[in-house]
Amino acid sequence: MAKIAIIGAGGFGISLAIAAHQNHHDVTVWDISEEIVSAILRDGEHKTKLPGVPIPKEIRFTCDPTCLKEKSVVVFVVPSRFIRSVAQQVKPYLDGDAVLVNASKGLEEETYLTMSQVIQSEYPHHAVGVITGPSHAEEVGRGVPTSVVAASVQEAAALKIQDIFSSSTFRIYINDDPVGCEIGGALKNIIALAAGICDGLKCGDNTKAALMTRGIHEITNLGVKMGGKPETFSGLSGIGDLIVTCCSMHSRNRRAGILIGEGVSPEDAVKQVGTVEGYYCCHAAWELAQKHQVSMPITEQLYQVLFCGASPKKAVQNLMSRPKKHEYEPFQ
Known part of the structure; x- marks a missing residue:
């Protein structure tokens, strides 16, 4: 014992x-x-x-x-x-x-x-x-x-x-790989906030599937730059945690995102829901993306919505109108 x-x-x-x-x-x-x-x-x-x-x-x-x-x-x-x-x-x-x-x-x-x-x-x-x-x-x-x-x-x-x-x-x-596991656990909250915003905007299943798939790509690119192992992000602490947080109403990050998508200010949404780790993590992740020169378009657009007054609808439009590219081309 x-x-x-x-x-x-x-x-x-x-x-x-x-x-x-x-x-x-x-x-x-x-x-x-x-x-x-x-x-x-x-x-x-x-x-x-x-x-x-x-x-x-x-x-x-x-x-x-x-x-x-x-x-x-x-x-x-x-x-x-x-x-x-x-x-x-x-x-x-x-x-x-x-x-x-x-x-x-x-x-x-x-x-x-x-x-x-x-x-x-x-x-x-x-x-x-x-x-x-x-x-x-x-x-x-x-x-x-x-x-x-x-x-x-x-x-x-x-x-x-x-x-x-x-x-x-x-x-x-x-x-x-504790670094990779924790990067996955931290950054998935950012994607879950974005997923909630999509739900609040009444986007469909197609939207969320694309967001989650491209989200794990962002998480992996930054996580590897920070010392994580690529395979970690396809495991429980990566894609597993991302799925449950983006899809469940237990998720405070998703619930806060829904409110933001429905028109509530990010600050008020956080106050209503309580601890929303993705809100606090988004700024750090955005800074890390600049430091490591990793392109993270979902994180960038969420940062604009949370801290710069950008419209959630405009953020979705910005993501959908990015330059055409190969699916597996590394972010540059």
């Missing part, structure tokens, strides 16, 4: 806690919000994020960071823009041999680092891994069959993550 800590009492954090508990591990969930922790302890579930999913009483919830001591695996499941500050906050409480795991998706806007790279920069002597893939918390928590990847440059860390969280309904493959 391993001692596991989950940082963040959101839907996916609780889902991972339940998965580890089902494998007979000792699990503690830490969150900064006393209101959230108190509500979970009172209700026996997270009524906002995972309504109807009972949380085993053996899983402990607390706001006391000392609970993170003597844990062999610590999983960060907080919004990407808070990863560094949380990692710094809990640093005094983590044991030196703990395996640290990122389960959040995004890029740090100031540095363009992936979330595991942010954690590694704060904890250079720890083994760091990633859990990512097509995994809506609403389904993982209810035991809907789900497959994801555990990625790390250290195989022992990936195997440990796989062993702790795998179950009959949560299948985990290991992967040695």
Whole structure:
């Protein structure tokens, strides 16, 4: 039995806690919000994020960071823009041999680092891994069959993550390309926002199929430039995560995009939906495209809509009127 800590009492954090508990591990969930922790302890579930999913009483919830001591695996499941500050906050409480795991998706806007790279920069002597893939918390928590990847440059860390969280309904493959896996997980949110905009504009299935296919092409081109392996983007953390995020109403990115396509301002859409990782990631991805000289037309048009006041309809027209080219010609 391993001692596991989950940082963040959101839907996916609780889902991972339940998965580890089902494998007979000792699990503690830490969150900064006393209101959230108190509500979970009172209700026996997270009524906002995972309504109807009972949380085993053996899983402990607390706001006391000392609970993170003597844990062999610590999983960060907080919004990407808070990863560094949380990692710094809990640093005094983590044991030196703990395996640290990122389960959040995004890029740090100031540095363009992936979330595991942010954690590694704060904890250079720890083994760091990633859990990512097509995994809506609403389904993982209810035991809907789900497959994801555990990625790390250290195989022992990936195997440990796989062993702790795998179950009959949560299948985990290991992967040695954390950079590629996280780039896929971050950038698919951008394409999902664009897919939602197409839905809001009442475009059809043809439009979304084209957007997703060309979207994974963009993601792969930038991801490889950043050190990812090409084959990673055809796997669960690439095309798999893209499909689920573009097509499901569980996706906050898609829901925000629908509102934007219907005429709601990007800022108001984000306020209505909540955490929309694609909104924050789009600026970083646009900057990275310039840095690495990778043409990313979908990302470029979404950037114009989100931050420059461009019309969603005009963005679609701009994409459809681009110069003719071979389907597999590399972006230049």
